[in-house]
Amino acid sequence: MLCTVSFENLRLELRRGCLVLAVLAALRDEQCGYTLRKALAENGLAIDEGTLYPLLRRLESQRLLASEWRQHDKRNKRFYRLTGDGTEILEQLLAEWRDIDASIRAILEKQGAGSWN
Amino acid sequence: MELVERYLQAVQFWLPRGQKDDIIAELSEDLHAQIEEKEAGLGRKLTDVEVEAILRQRGRPVLVANRFLPRDYLIGPVLFPIYMFVLKIVMLGYVVPWILVWIGMMIYSPGYRVQHAAHSWLEAFGYVWSSLWGTAFLAAGTVTVVFAVLERVQKKSGFLEKWDPHKLPPLRNPNVITRPSAFFELVINALGVVVWVTNMYSPVTMISEVRISVSPLWPWFFWGFLLVSLVNTALAAVNLTRPFWTTQRAIVRLLSDATGSALFCWLLKANILTGFAVAGMSLERTAEITQLINYWVGRAFPIAVAIGVAVLCGNIYRLVRLKTGRTHPALQAIAH
Numbered sequence: 070m071l072c073t074v075s076f077e078n079l080r081l082e083l084r085r086g087c088l089v090l091a092v093l094a095a096l097r098d099e100q101c102g103y104t105l106r107k108a109l110a111e112n113g114l115a116i117d118e119g120t121l122y123p124l125l126r127r128l129e130s131q132r133l134l135a136s137e138w139r140q141h142d143k144r145n146k147r148f149y150r151l152t153g154d155g156t157e158i159l160e161q162l163l164a165e166w167r168d169i170d171a172s173i174r175a176i177l178e179k180q181g182a183g184s185w186n
Numbered sequence: 187m188e189l190v191e192r193y194l195q196a197v198q199f200w201l202p203r204g205q206k207d208d209i210i211a212e213l214s215e216d217l218h219a220q221i222e223e224k225e226a227g228l229g230r231k232l233t234d235v236e237v238e239a240i241l242r243q244r245g246r247p248v249l250v251a252n253r254f255l256p257r258d259y260l261i262g263p264v265l266f267p268i269y270m271f272v273l274k275i276v277m278l279g280y281v282v283p284w285i286l287v288w289i290g291m292m293i294y295s296p297g298y299r300v301q302h303a304a305h306s307w308l309e310a311f312g313y314v315w316s317s318l319w320g321t322a323f324l325a326a327g328t329v330t331v332v333f334a335v336l337e338r339v340q341k342k343s344g345f346l347e348k349w350d351p352h353k354l355p356p357l358r359n360p361n362v363i364t365r366p367s368a369f370f371e372l373v374i375n376a377l378g379v380v381v382w383v384t385n386m387y388s389p390v391t392m393i394s395e396v397r398i399s400v401s402p403l404w405p406w407f408f409w410g411f412l413l414v415s416l417v418n419t420a421l422a423a424v425n426l427t428r429p430f431w432t433t434q435r436a437i438v439r440l441l442s443d444a445t446g447s448a449l450f451c452w453l454l455k456a457n458i459l460t461g462f463a464v465a466g467m468s469l470e471r472t473a474e475i476t477q478l479i480n481y482w483v484g485r486a487f488p489i490a491v492a493i494g495v496a497v498l499c500g501n502i503y504r505l506v507r508l509k510t511g512r513t514h515p516a517l518q519a520i521a522h
Contacts, residue, residue: 117245
């Protein structure tokens, strides 16, 4: 039981940073919140709306995203896209992500942790 | 769809004022998109039960709204450990003396005892407990308010984030004995031995015009206290030259303190004063005063026992610490 709880907490912690990266990457193409959520879920990164919308607002307040309300399919929707600053930050974060990935691979390989693909 | 609107209204209630409409418009759009997609898949309108299931999955309105609220603390992570520390100190400095004073009053003040423990000690304790909590909450509340204000100031000025590593306190090693304290102990004990030997040997002493005589048990106390003082003097001299605790010295201190405490407690209960004589005072009067002095000295017995136990606990803790070697390696390096 304790092990399950610990895993769940650690998994959420690990996912938190990854979600920011995934959202920024997904918004290289303009999308509204709902389609973004679906796209992330289809790619194995399900995120509930209670997490996604506050995150979008936070990223927008940091000027990494821009948004606008527009009529689409007879409904008013808010569309998000990456800004210039957002693109730059995304590139830096992706480089960081690759470094972390390489470091963890190196650690696991040194320890002979078996298959790691 | 009334259920959806009611849900959104409930979420809206908790949202920050300036963003209510914007957030609700977006949440509403997301919710309606999800419902429409499901309806398109099923080829019919969703039932109330199905809508309810979607809303349940989204979560309680206050929790959904909470995620949009700015992260705000009454006392934030920077100040929280300090707040808890101060709170513990205040509670300890308040509750413990309160209980000690209450015990003292119950033992030494017959009037107080009659007034508050007419039926039982338990009843009296219940009375004091209830009044203690009123003031304890006030103290805790005051500390909390002060820290909440500090948190606001800290958030604006960031004064706690500016710090200098050089201003950190020096390494403390509880096993190190400071030379001034060893020297002070040596002087006090040596002076004590001189005064004791020169003035307290005889069971009959003259102080000014008063002739004081003590119990025939006195030689036990005289030699006992002298032995304890001599041991303490020798220990202080060794501590001055080798200023750190060792297991052997901690055992000697434990034995010396145990003997001293036991002797003192015995002294209080031994009706040590047998009489005194002053010119112009009747024998009956001096006997009465002698009895009164012995009575009040005897009443101090529980306090002496409590102090003795506390001192011994401190000694045992020191021994355990030395035996288990639970000191930081850097601190051990200082000691040796």
